[in-house]
Amino acid sequence: MAVFTPVSLDEIIPWAAKFPIGTVRSIQGISSGIENSNFFLFSDRGEYVLTLFEKLGFEQLPFYLNLMRHLAERDVLVPAPLADNQGEILHSLHGKPAAIVSRLHGDWVPAPKPAHCTQVGAMLARMHKAAQDYPLYQPNLRGLSWWRETTPIVLPYLTDDNQQLLRAEMQFQESFAASTIYPALPNGPIHADLFRNNVMFDGEQLSGFFDFYFAGCDRWLFDVAVTVNDWCIDLETGATDPARVRALLDAYHAVRPFTAEEVEAWPAMLRAAALRFWISRLYDFYLPREAEMLTPHNPRHFERILRHRILHPVESLG
Numbered sequence: 001m002a003v004f005t006p007v008s009l010d011e012i013i014p015w016a017a018k019f020p021i022g023t024v025r026s027i028q029g030i031s032s033g034i035e036n037s038n039f040f041l042f043s044d045r046g047e048y049v050l051t052l053f054e055k056l057g058f059e060q061l062p063f064y065l066n067l068m069r070h071l072a073e074r075d076v077l078v079p080a081p082l083a084d085n086q087g088e089i090l091h092s093l094h095g096k097p098a099a100i101v102s103r104l105h106g107d108w109v110p111a112p113k114p115a116h117c118t119q120v121g122a123m124l125a126r127m128h129k130a131a132q133d134y135p136l137y138q139p140n141l142r143g144l145s146w147w148r149e150t151t152p153i154v155l156p157y158l159t160d161d162n163q164q165l166l167r168a169e170m171q172f173q174e175s176f177a178a179s180t181i182y183p184a185l186p187n188g189p190i191h192a193d194l195f196r197n198n199v200m201f202d203g204e205q206l207s208g209f210f211d212f213y214f215a216g217c218d219r220w221l222f223d224v225a226v227t228v229n230d231w232c233i234d235l236e237t238g239a240t241d242p243a244r245v246r247a248l249l250d251a252y253h254a255v256r257p258f259t260a261e262e263v264e265a266w267p268a269m270l271r272a273a274a275l276r277f278w279i280s281r282l283y284d285f286y287l288p289r290e291a292e293m294l295t296p297h298n299p300r301h302f303e304r305i306l307r308h309r310i311l312h313p314v315e316s317l318g
Contacts, residue, residue: 004054005037005094012041012050015093018084019100021045035213037096040103049079049210053097056213058090061097063138064212065089067131067189068101074130077123077208079104104210106202114247117231119206120199121251124191124227127209128220129256131189140192140216144177147279154282162303169275169306176268182219184261190223191215195230221262224252225273229305238305239312249317258317267313274309278302 009027016024022045030038030049037052053061065081069089072080079101081089091098109116139145151170155163176182191198193214200207232244252258281299288296 005052005096007037007039007050007052007093011093012039016041016043016050016100018086019082020085021048021082021100041100047103048082048100049103050093050100051098051213052093053099053213056097058092058097060138061090061099063136064215065099066136067134067215068212070134071127071130076127076130077104077206078127078212079208079210101210104200104208106200106205106207108197108199109201110196112196112231112244114243115204116201116206117244117248118251119201120194120227120231121224121248122255123206123209124194124223125252125255127191128188128223134189138216140190140214140218140222142192142214142276142280143216143218144173147173147276150279150283154279154286157282157286165303165307166279169271169310172268173272173275176265176272181261181265184259185219185221185265186259186262187219188217189215190218190220192218192223192226194223194227219269220256221258221265221269222273224249225266225269226276229270229273229277229309233305235301238301238308240308253317263317266317267309271306271309274302274306278306 006029007027009024012027013024021041022043024041024043026042027050028040028042030040036054036056039050041048041050056064066089068078069081071078082100082102083089084091089099112120147170151166155166158166191209191212191214193211194209198211199209228240228245228248232240232248234241249258278299281297281302284296285299
């Protein structure tokens with residue numbers, strides 16, 4: 001949520017007049033994140049979030065925006081896209097796709113406790129179940145195909161040791177994806193980026209998931225692994241915290257029980273989730289785009305997590 005494309009108050013007031021939000025009184029850029037240009041809009045009817053999409057095109061965005069609307073209509077706590085006076089939710093601003101969504105109340109939790117993880121696990125399972133009948137399809141655009149394309153690009157920037165790690169893990173994940181167990185894993189729309197700073201709590205109560213713009217159709221277990229690899233770890237070492245892991249997994253399982261195939265695939269999927277973000281952070285770190293308020297994440301964090309998942313493969317779902 002960096003700012004690649006600045007938007008002024010004078011520009012947004014007439015543009016936003018087609019939405020039922022009243023008059024915009026102020027606009028504020030949002031500094032976190034690295035994919036889109038995001039702003040808080042403060043109007044005389046409330047607070048909203050404006051997003052200008054820097055990578056996603058008009059043909060891709062209906063999947064994300066309609067998924068959010070689909071989930072919101074089924075009482076999953078997500079931002080609801082706002083339709084304009086003509087009923088449209090996808091628009092153009094400065095020649096780029098743009099949308100306005102409702103703003104969630106609360107703040108993200110930088111140091112989650114098991115009680116937070118319990119709520120996240122339960123809501124994630126509810127989200128997966130609610131999206132089962134979502135009619136649109138789009139693959140996870142940061143899945144295995146993207147890893148294949150991006151690995152040769154980032155390899156020259158790495159030390160010999162990390163080159164060996166990346167090549168070996170890609171070979172492992174290729175074998176995992178080609179195994180008989182992988183196709184048996186339950187799948188459907190996933191968030192794919194459910195980090196701590198993409199979840200809001202109002203006090204101690206979960207108030208919503210947001211930033212669905214990495215969403216796609218993939219194995220639900222991958223979504224769980226991405227979430228555990230951020231919510232349930234020691235940030236300094238990448239090691240998992242057993243109490244937080246147990247809280248999240250038990251709460252998820254109570255809503256949507258894990259299958260026998262998922263239990264078997266869990267250690268490999270934790271590695272897959274770590275690999276995905278190591279590769280993307282390597283790419284963003286060594287080949288950054290220019291943007292106001294942009295600070296790329298250090299890829300070392302997910303290298304540590306991946307190494308820990310390889311050395312400590314036993315993470316029971318049961």
